[in-house]
Amino acid sequence: MKKTPLLFLLALLTLPLMAQKKCFTIDDLIPGGSTYYAHSYPATKYLTWWGDACMELGIDRCKNIDGQVISPALATLTLENINSILAAHGRKTIDHLYSVTFPDPHKPHLLIDRGREKTLVDWDNRKVIWKATLPPEASNADWNKMSRSLAYTAHHNLYVLTADGTTHQVSSDGSADLLYGTSVHRDEFGIEKGTFWNADGTLLAFYKMDQSMVTKYPQVNITLPTDPQEENTRCATLAPDPYPMAGETSHKVYVGIFNPQTAKTIYLNTGDPTDRYFTNISWSPDGTRLYLIELNRDQNHGSLDEYDTATGQKLRTLFTEDNPKYFEPTHPIQFLPWDDTQFIYQTRRDGYNHLYIYNVKSGKQVKQLTTGNFEVMEVLGFNTAAKTILYTSNEQDPLQQNVFSVDMKGRRTLLGNPTGWHHATLSESGTHFIDNYSSPLIARHIDIVSTTKGHAQNILTAPDPWAEYEVPDIKVGTIKAADGETDLYYRLILPTHFDPTRKYPAVVYVYGGPHAHNIDATAHWGARGWDIWMAQQGYVMFCLDNRGSEHRGLAFEQATFRHLGVEEMKDQLRGVEYLKSLPYVDADRLGVHGWSFGGYMTTSLMTTYPDVFKVGVAGGPVIDWRFYEVMYGERYMDTPQTNPEGYEETSVLGKAKNLKGRLLVIYGGNDPVCVPQHTLSFMRACIDAGTYPDLFTYPGDGHNMMGTDRVHLHNVITRYFEDHLK
């Protein structure tokens, strides 16, 4: 009994000390917040390669990271010099050198890319070597540094501006229904763009997509009258968006090749493109062959096909790959720089994404280069002299991403720091890479790492931007999935000023879909700013990467096939069981929040297991996979025609009647990904069933809220839990 007063006194003494650490504002934590960059974004350095020399870009100077003058010309590379050259040529001047690049490894050439205005400057000779000014409507600019040809799109047509200043209009019938030079197939299959230069920039492969046969989703723009004198401008306007829903008629894609020298375009002779996907375009090193991976609409059969780039004729299929569930190629083949008869092919056919060497003439596999229960994430490039391939993988730990080299015998070498999550940028000949990484306790490290010797030179250790803040405890661990076997990673964040004798409300943050994960070995174990905010408000925050999420292999992902959400929810319930086992978690005050696939998970959980969560907030949810698009949707769900039971089982519409807890659904008013019909149909289903969700929308926003809208959003989400879970 005597100790109590002392403890009490100690507590009193401790509290003011603790209180010296600062509390976060929501603007500190949410991207788009006014103080986010100042208080949450770790310090960085602007680095780029000039050949094999790493350059640190400053406001008014660029220097070699060693401080060493690697070229006498470098002394003249100043902001003042550059701006005087730009001004002399009537170009806009720049405020800093942070984003310049050095396209020629051997020459004092600086590319200044200001979007529409691109200028290549020889700073040593004070000359503008090349420049381009694109029209205001231009986008998708794609510059080849060898030929200095620039492809771009405008008004749905494709243009090529060659180094001699000639502008070629490659297409003229472009329209909202007929797109040239843009990404196709809704950015699935690793497709991110629509133009592909060959190595020397003399031929341009490009996509053409006819979506005239695709049903248009009627998006509506809410315009505001800015001038009351203006007539006929104030009414909301229609923005029809071709959106092929699962099982419906899809678009048709063609691949063209434009030759600026002849000003001629040919198209690959693929035959009728109906229900075919042309993905992963790559060039042979000599530009005479184009390779692509063609996939059937069912996405269970693919073939690596070779086309003659002079005639467009298909020459042959090198090989095919099948998968009983789905086959999803996302990496174009890459030729080895030291042997143009061999290329790298990536596939998950052994259960994990690995590198294989193929012979281009025989079309046969030479060898599997990597193997093991880990995923190769990305090929960074090559050390040509050492004949090694540089890549990232999670071989060290499923939560990590590290850099490795592998030689032609399949010998792998870890490069750089063995912990954390690494982003690497390789030098021209692959001798070094810039290794920008974080780990749970490190906000940002930047090293320069040798790809042969492995040793690292530290460039930056950023101070923890949260050092002065009261940061909650963040723990990571594993529990077993609902299959009883698979390890799943969770992240648990304790409330700030945690008191183990109290009972706290807990909120599960969930995504759960393929091609994403939430828990990794980045700073704070990948905790989101909103997690920290909620911990500060007194919530236990929990997150679990269920089966179906990324980087854990094919079987882990494909467990969800044809009934998305079902196994994922079972896993999440294991997480809930774990949460409930924690003595400081109030099992009667559990909440759940997620966006997109996570919005689907949230609405599904609230209606499939209505007694588990008291409060949910779902954002931009899928509600019924029949409203989702063909490419992603049919990969995992097949079609409503071939899998009606799966679509029925996974639709949240039929479960609307089960809703018991408080559920807020939020959507972007012009969401082109999970179209508003998802959320609105769910509202209608709930109204018809006599259940009572809440709703919010961000008019004019797309699938995600950005900038200050994102801060507003997180205030809305937080308030909902404060209103109903506290």
Next chain:
Amino acid sequence: MKKTPLLFLLALLTLPLMAQKKCFTIDDLIPGGSTYYAHSYPATKYLTWWGDACMELGIDRCKNIDGQVISPALATLTLENINSILAAHGRKTIDHLYSVTFPDPHKPHLLIDRGREKTLVDWDNRKVIWKATLPPEASNADWNKMSRSLAYTAHHNLYVLTADGTTHQVSSDGSADLLYGTSVHRDEFGIEKGTFWNADGTLLAFYKMDQSMVTKYPQVNITLPTDPQEENTRCATLAPDPYPMAGETSHKVYVGIFNPQTAKTIYLNTGDPTDRYFTNISWSPDGTRLYLIELNRDQNHGSLDEYDTATGQKLRTLFTEDNPKYFEPTHPIQFLPWDDTQFIYQTRRDGYNHLYIYNVKSGKQVKQLTTGNFEVMEVLGFNTAAKTILYTSNEQDPLQQNVFSVDMKGRRTLLGNPTGWHHATLSESGTHFIDNYSSPLIARHIDIVSTTKGHAQNILTAPDPWAEYEVPDIKVGTIKAADGETDLYYRLILPTHFDPTRKYPAVVYVYGGPHAHNIDATAHWGARGWDIWMAQQGYVMFCLDNRGSEHRGLAFEQATFRHLGVEEMKDQLRGVEYLKSLPYVDADRLGVHGWSFGGYMTTSLMTTYPDVFKVGVAGGPVIDWRFYEVMYGERYMDTPQTNPEGYEETSVLGKAKNLKGRLLVIYGGNDPVCVPQHTLSFMRACIDAGTYPDLFTYPGDGHNMMGTDRVHLHNVITRYFEDHLK
């Protein structure tokens, strides 16, 4: 001190007695609720006129209300007989005789109108005299009982089916942009339909409206797939709605006259109809002349014009009427049955709506027939023999509607019960009327009243449907408007089981716009079911008919001109002051709720006076009059071009930043009246301003929620107050 135990004991004794009265369910109180008709709708009788004989319609018999057989034929008028006649002619049989009518005052003819299938039966001779079966797409059916010609519209065109069975297609170029035979000018100016037969049914005047030049509001239908096998049916679809916004290009209206005998159509030669309103169509008794009131777009100048119905030529303007604010004719002229040189013209030119007699030849006023500080509401018809006009007015009391007669000398006689709110149906020659009325303590009375002798025969006194329920105290009184002079009526409802020593939260229900009122001398002083529901939940409910609302004269209404909402809010704040003066009202827990104009009032109050109300629920609101339609909007606000200050002052968008309390905004997903742009623009403005409204929508619903959606809605509204005001 001795008394306390006794009082306590009495209280204990009283409570069980009180508890014997039932509590309402929300379904008892809200139209659309499963028990609404059983528990809130007073008993009624189905009555109609056969000439001057009042008929009570039963399931299988019709009888004269005196029980007296006024025609020997009546003995054969049985459901069985009628159904056997119908069946013999291949017509659908009927379940009851509640909705039959007797079009011929002297003959045993019964009209059975089943929408698409209309049959005129001679029940005595067991014959079908006339029948029509309209196509499924038909609407706007308009039958003339003299010629038995039937006008209707289908696929935007106008058709006339004559008694000989000939179908005339009056128009053929009808489309969503070009409407024939429908109501025009968005149902303003008293326009409710688009076809107008002359007295003997030989000529049909009709409206034609060209709205091709009107901006289309992009309404979106959320369709649900009913059959997963159906392709291309599941995507949301566009439903463009021509909606002319204030100050924008409006539609053009034409008036045609179709002659079934010649099958010819002529159009009135009005000249260019741009920015002109053709309203209040009526025929001369002999059918040779058509009269209409033409109004300019500014709605401050009107003229009564006469057209030749044979040529379409305009013959003359009888007279004009101007108003410095707005002139709003809503009653076509009516010729006196005993003198076709004279007609009734209604105008509010002396400050209240009154009846005037005009000579048609001279176009001059003969006399003002009614006068006084009251409003004539409706001309019911005439007692031809007595040469009196029957009409309703609120002369007895501003809250009442009673039936009066007036003779040609202007002598007015109150007919029937002097209290309450009366709906009257006149007999053929105007000797009697069915007087269906309620008053604050009477659910429904039905009398038959003589228009000459004034005496009444009681047909029904409906029992109070709430007799077994605990009904809260409902009080009505007046306070002064913000002008310090005008009396405004309020309705105050105390919480059920009211305890004057407690402090209650209070909710103001508001409409506040023109052409409507909330407080009147109907049952329970016009209290809405939701008021009763909220009183039962423990809220004080308050309602005030501010300046601008109906039935209080022109100056009262026009106080709001060019700045709708501003004076109305000032008046509502007087109501709030009164509320706060009540000792049992908790001034810190005030709420406000309103729909449509009331939604505008609610959002305006919450953002103009942000410290008054803690919680608001606004439904289907106007947010900015720039988004509202031309006819209603410009009448009260002029145009955004001519009244930019007024539009700016009254827009809720600029006030979004002021929001402090909790505000839920609800809208019908396809609201064609206050288009979704209102609510969505407000959400956008609040998000941009960093304020935090809540939102709900009823996808697929229009301006109001009906049926079970209405019950759902009122649960949503109630829950919001329970969440945030209790």
